[in-house]
Amino acid sequence: MALRVHNTLTGKIEAFVPLHPPKVGMYVCGVTVYDRSHVGHARALVTFDVVFRYLRWCGYEVTFVRNFTDVDDKIIARAQQAGISTAELVAANLTAFDEDVRALGCLRPTKEPRATEHIPEMVALIQKLIDRGLAYVADGDVYFCVEKFPSYGKLSKRRLEDMIAGARVDVDERKRHPMDFALWKASKPGEPTWPSPWGPGRPGWHIECSAMATKYLGQPFDIHGGGADLIFPHHENEIAQSEGAHGCEFARYWLHNGLVTIGAEKMSKSLGNFMTVAEAAARSGGEAVRLFVLGTHYRSPLDFAPERLDDAARALGRIYDTLARADDAGADPTAPPDAVRIQEFREAMDDDFNTARALAVLFDTIRDLNRAMDEKQTTNLGPLRATVRELSTVLGIGGNDPHVVLEEEKQRHLRSQGLSPEYVANKLAERTEARRRRDFATADRIRQELRERGIAVEDTPQGTVWKVAR
RNA sequence: GGCGGCGUACCCAAGUGGCUAAGGGAGAGGUCUGCAAAACCUCGAUGCAGCGGUUCGAAUCCGCUCGCCGCCUCCA
DSSP states (O other): OOOEEEETTTTEEEEOOOSBTTEEEEEEEEEETTSOOBHHHHHHHHHHHHHHHHHHHTTOEEEEEEEEEOOSHHHHHHHHHHTSOHHHHHHHHHHHHHHHHHHTTOOOOSBOOBGGGGHHHHHHHHHHHHHTTSEEEETTEEEEOGGGOTTTTTTTTOOHHHHHHTOOOOOOTTOSSTTOEEEEEEOOTTSOOBOOTTOSEEEOHHHHHHHHHHHHHOSSEEEEEEEGGGIIIIIHHHHHHHHHHHSSOOEEEEEEEOOEEESSSBOOTTTTOOOBHHHHHHHHOHHHHHHHHHTSOTTSOEEEOHHHHHHHHHHHHHHHHHHHHHHHTTOOTTOOOOHHHHHHHHHHHHBTOOHHHHHHHHHHHHHHHHHHHHTTOHHHHHHHHHHHHHHHHHHOSSOSOHHHHHHHHHHHHHHHHTOOHHHHHHHHHHHHHHHHTTOHHHHHHHHHHHHTTTEEEEEETTEEEEEEOO
16 A cells, blocks of 8 residues: 545545655745744644655655745734844744754754745746736735636635635725735835835745745645645645746645644634743653654644643653663664564555554554563564664654663753752662661662652662653 | 534544454553562453434444534734
């Protein structure tokens, strides 16, 4: 079975057939860098990171483009509020974004173009739309004329009449049709501005993606992705602009991740009900956030609660405990992965990136690994360990050095508790001595004492060790 | 109002016509242990919002009802 993906354009799950195999072009809408990213952004980031990784794992040469919107109303407003330049605001948020992405274990896209670095391309595209009669100039603004694009609404499956019906659309005298949208906005004093044939101004939001996607991927290209909240109007407008200008299909497969809700309400900056990626990562670690996201199919709604992060952190801890144990047990690092498990994994991922099912394969493998160690079947260790390593290249879960991960977890814990490694070492030595004397009352008292500080003591055949209580 | 989607065990969640309804977290019992912890084993929904229907057979298809969400405005 080969990869099948859900295409928003058709509403169906279809076989994925790239235009120019083995090459695949993928464009994903990134973020507007006016503020820190939250868990909702994390979901989009992780979802398409896995798509990217899986396509590569399948042998495709993927060009993955993810943009930054670094000019828009909110950036301007936020910068003015803070009394800094838009450039300063953008720079700060780009740095923060980079940290978030790294915490989430996402690979770098092939290209990360910024809107402000592609103004000439946008101007050229707008000019082409004007030339083809699909756009018109009004007072230094340029609007796209939706009535001139007959298939407008084909992605979001809505008709122009329906949209106006329930409409809270701005009544703008300069627009010929209420649903017409801005390609170019004349700038007000003090705003970032670029020269254009229609006067100084700045681009509308949608045009940047049309211009940059086509610049780096050509047209048509294979995959266009983003959050489900972008289907309308953003992606609908991208299609109108790109297909209107070039007279050919824009993108073949449209993939959209479901939104993150919190208390059954959409998580969003405007509602103020969000947890930032940095906060989530500080609580449970970025990899746990990733695991939380991948536990649900990417198109389903995902309800966030901090406790779910804790669940994920515990599950992740089990993975790394097992891997550390396997490495200590001398799993052959050169062994090939287990073909049966890999096949199960492939079938799950081929089914529209069913990461929840793929994770079940990972956890089954973890159990296999522990059982093999319990039963001293050392020859199975290598292949099972290799299987986890293989799956981790796609899921981005369990791919780090387990000893390093566990050690970092311990250091983090000690620091947050204000405890020194010596304190723990002394307590453990004291307890070991007590146990040697068979003074179990003292030993248990010490263990309880440490437990209250979040330190879990384990007596193993190799001696006493401690871990962070999860 | 238009369009799209959701409701599966204590919590999360996969499964969309047919083996005993994955997996994770929590829980119970067991093995191991001085006792624990970890790990493993076992248990856990005779039932998949409710009601009807199609079918030899449905959580899965159809209809209705109830509850909930998203988009239609900036939004991942």
